[in-house]
Amino acid sequence: MASATRLTSLDDPRLDVFARLTDHQLRARVEEERGVLVAETRLVVEVALDRGVRPLSFLVDERHLETCADLLARAGDDVPAFVLPHDQMERLTGYRVTRGLLCAMERPAPRAVCDVVAGARRVALVEDLVDVTNVGALFRSAAALGADSVVLSPRCADPYVRRALRTSMGTVFTVPWARAAEGEWPRGTFDLLREAGFACYAMALEPDAVPLDDPSLLAAEKRALAFGSEGYGLTRAALDACDRSVIIPMAHDVDSLNVAASSAVAFWQLFR
Numbered sequence: 001m002a003s004a005t006r007l008t009s010l011d012d013p014r015l016d017v018f019a020r021l022t023d024h025q026l027r028a029r030v031e032e033e034r035g036v037l038v039a040e041t042r043l044v045v046e047v048a049l050d051r052g053v054r055p056l057s058f059l060v061d062e063r064h065l066e067t068c069a070d071l072l073a074r075a076g077d078d079v080p081a082f083v084l085p086h087d088q089m090e091r092l093t094g095y096r097v098t099r100g101l102l103c104a105m106e107r108p109a110p111r112a113v114c115d116v117v118a119g120a121r122r123v124a125l126v127e128d129l130v131d132v133t134n135v136g137a138l139f140r141s142a143a144a145l146g147a148d149s150v151v152l153s154p155r156c157a158d159p160y161v162r163r164a165l166r167t168s169m170g171t172v173f174t175v176p177w178a179r180a181a182e183g184e185w186p187r188g189t190f191d192l193l194r195e196a197g198f199a200c201y202a203m204a205l206e207p208d209a210v211p212l213d214d215p216s217l218l219a220a221e222k223r224a225l226a227f228g229s230e231g232y233g234l235t236r237a238a239l240d241a242c243d244r245s246v247i248i249p250m251a252h253d254v255d256s257l258n259v260a261a262s263s264a265v266a267f268w269q270l271f272r
Contacts, residue, residue, distance in 0.1 A: 001072055001073045001075065010091060018038060036104055038162045041099050043170055045103045051173045058080070058103050107160055120149045123151060123222075123223075124224070133164065133167045146267060147175060154179060186238040187241050201245070202242035202244070205247060209244075210244060210245070211249050
């Protein structure tokens with residue numbers, strides 16, 4: 001069981017991982033040759049532990065120490081659980097910690113695109129999303145609505161950022177995903193999918209785009225859906241690498257939906 005240690009100073013260097021390291025520094029920090037992620041909320045930590053993600057240390061609001069006891073019991077005796085008063089917790093992090101629990105964990109080893117695509121029938125392709133909450137929301141929809149795996153472009157926001165993990169409700173740990181290599185996106189990645197029998201559809205406002213409920217889209221047994229960045233959508237190279245473009249018909253002169261919403265609609269129609 002993780003050993004509880006009550007701290008009196010916010011300057012304790014053991015707290016750096018929870019508040020004073022940037023996402024880039026966390027990724028680069030070496031813990032047995034891997035970086036570190038910070039999971040927030042009981043649910044996300046529980047899902048991560050269920051998937052075998054290794055805890056490194058906990059930070060617990062003293063008001064939630066008793067309710068977190070079962071999670072702390074799942075960690076080894078060598079894993080510290082730092083306890084702070086509620087007001088000190090917020091002072092340290094600068095935000096209200098959901099359910100008063102953070103856990104620094106070893107980042108899972110990265111996977112190859114070919115591995116997460118093997119055996120899949122429904123794949124989400126995500127190019128250059130910037131907002132980590134959108135990444136988390138897309139993963140949650142992907143998990144709930146039938147995606148077998150997710151493939152990210154090299155510059156897509158990190159799914160292991162704390163806010164992405166929280167928004168995803170831990171599904172970043174349950175949906176297999178991989179990041180494409182710089183030289184393989186988009187053409188090499190899309191070609192790999194096509195060789196595996198996938199039809200690749202771009203969610204994009206192209207002149208020749210077909211409505212999402214077009215019956216012909218269901219003809220392909222294996223389907224991959226590509227989503228672009230919040231600002232400019234899919235790049236021209238990604239659009240050209242796809243077989244067809246697809247749109248969600250809109251009313252009231254609305255141009256498009258946020259990628260978190262549009263991905264949920266598209267998954268429901270083509271992945272369920």
